[in-house]
Amino acid sequence: MLKTAGILATGGVTSLAGCGSGNDNAEGGEPATTETEEIDGSGSSNTVMMVTEGSEYYFDPIGLFVESGETVTFEIKSGSHSATAYKEGTSSASVTRIPDGAETFNSETLSEQGATYEHTFETTGTYDYFCIPHKTQGMLGRIVVGEPGGPAEGSMPSDGDVPESQTIVDQGSVSYSEFSG
Numbered sequence: 001m002l003k004t005a006g007i008l009a010t011g012g013v014t015s016l017a018g019c020g021s022g023n024d025n026a027e028g029g030e031p032a033t034t035e036t037e038e039i040d041g042s043g044s045s046n047t048v049m050m051v052t053e054g055s056e057y058y059f060d061p062i063g064l065f066v067e068s069g070e071t072v073t074f075e076i077k078s079g080s081h082s083a084t085a086y087k088e089g090t091s092s093a094s095v096t097r098i099p100d101g102a103e104t105f106n107s108e109t110l111s112e113q114g115a116t117y118e119h120t121f122e123t124t125g126t127y128d129y130f131c132i133p134h135k136t137q138g139m140l141g142r143i144v145v146g147e148p149g150g151p152a153e154g155s156m157p158s159d160g161d162v163p164e165s166q167t168i169v170d171q172g173s174v175s176y177s178e179f180s181g
Helices: 002-017 165-171 176-180
Strands: 047-053 056-059 063-066 070-076 116-121 125-130 140-145
Touching: 056 176, 063 165, 116 165, 140 165
Parallel strands: 047 070, 063 140
Antiparallel strands: 047 056, 070 116, 125 140
């Protein structure tokens, strides 16, 4: 336990060293949150892990259902990743795949294990998102808020596949291994 706390404390100090880069809000989204905190094991059903495993880069779950007003926590399990909405003009997004009027989100790239970024989803519909460094390798995810809808419906992102929205609604979440396996 003490070893884990020491590692986490060191990670927290390292995270703070990167603060103040001046580009936290460069894309007009929310500032990145790079707090490091211990996981108590209870886990939140609204947590999406960002993972590097060998040559695979993925969000887990890759599909998640939440109700309007719920917050999703994106957490680094391994590697360096972002959670960035497909909103034209946000990072490398050239199309919009979130509901009309929805607030965009962009964690920027987080690299410390355990670092988190939170976003509260208010607008009903389907949100597709990607990892800035691994978008071209197909690191994509989908969140359905309340019910499917919006510009992401009826097609897949050009960078890869995500679960169908209705499957996400029916199951509540779709794990990466279940989807890719």
